[in-house]
Amino acid sequence: MLQAIEAEISPDGHVTLLEPLRLPRTVRAVVTILSPIETPASVRGSGAALLDLLDSPTFANAPVGNPEQMERDIAANRDAWGD
Numbered sequence: 412m413l414q415a416i417e418a419e420i421s422p423d424g425h426v427t428l429l430e431p432l433r434l435p436r437t438v439r440a441v442v443t444i445l446s447p448i449e450t451p452a453s454v455r456g457s458g459a460a461l462l463d464l465l466d467s468p469t470f471a472n473a474p475v476g477n478p479e480q481m482e483r484d485i486a487a488n489r490d491a492w493g494d
Contacts, residue, residue: 420444 417429420442464470 418442 416432419427419429421427426442
């Protein structure tokens with residue numbers, strides 16, 4: 412099972428998972444060190460922030476796409492490869 416979980420690692424090596432994780436048994440993991448983060452996780456976003464966005468006037472007033480046109484665009488892009 413491959414699963415990606417975002418985490419922060421402090422300078423002393425303490426790992427903090429940024430989302431809940433439950434495993435049925437002990438598993439192995441590979442840690443990949445990414446570039447330093449600019450803002451703490453609490454500022455980057457959360458479920459509450461997402462719900463606020465979904466309830467916002469900006470989201471409510473966003474234009475709705477035309478599904479038929481989207482399908483045509485997808486087909487055109489797929490065919491553009493010339494396979």
